[in-house]
Amino acid sequence: MIKFSKSAVVAVLSGAVVLCAGAAAAVNAKGVAYEDVADMLIAVMVADRTVYTKQVVGRLTTKDKVITASEHFEDNKALPLPAQMFRFGAEMVADKTDKFSYSLLSLWPINKQNAPRTDAEKAGLEFVSKNKDEKYTAVEELGGKKYFTAVYADVAVAPVCASCHNGHKDSPRTDFKLGDVLGGVVIRIPMTE
DSSP states (O other): OOOOOOHHHHHHHHHHHHHHHHHHHHHEEEOOOEEEEEEHHHHHHHHHHHIIIIIIIIIIISSSSSOOTTTHHHTTBBBBOOOHHHHHHHHHHHHOOSSSSEEEOOSSOOSSGGSSSSSHHHHHHHHHHHHHSSSSEEEETTTTTEEEEEEEEEEEEEEHHHHHHHHHHSSSOOOTTTEEEEEEEEEOOOOOO
């Protein structure tokens, strides 16, 4: 049985975090639009999350059946869920840079902490739930500081995504299908101008 510790999982994310943080700082310094920076960041996030979901979780749990994925992965000697991997990356970014932040939120959160809190988050999640191929952007003022905020659809990229959400005891919605919007990725970039 393969065993993963949280520290090993978080260590895997280090390279991507450093790359994203460096990219955000470098492109802003060269005058690239906030929206373009957010688009670059989401491209990396979606690619990493899709690869983990399909090539690790989907393959090892469904196809090869050598290990399970669990929200209690340390206790169960299992793989972290894709949403947990995403959160670990967001936490690592928050520890390494203040150039941007990101989170995974939903109108139907399994974990109530992942519900929208700001007007932009709510409006963005509502927008992407109906327009999954488009993004929602806004300028927010939080704590006296202006942020460029972008919300992108978080889509069920594999059957395991929908079945996990549908089968979770705390899920407020249980009719997700492959390709459905599960929530959204919220990216915030502090504005300097």
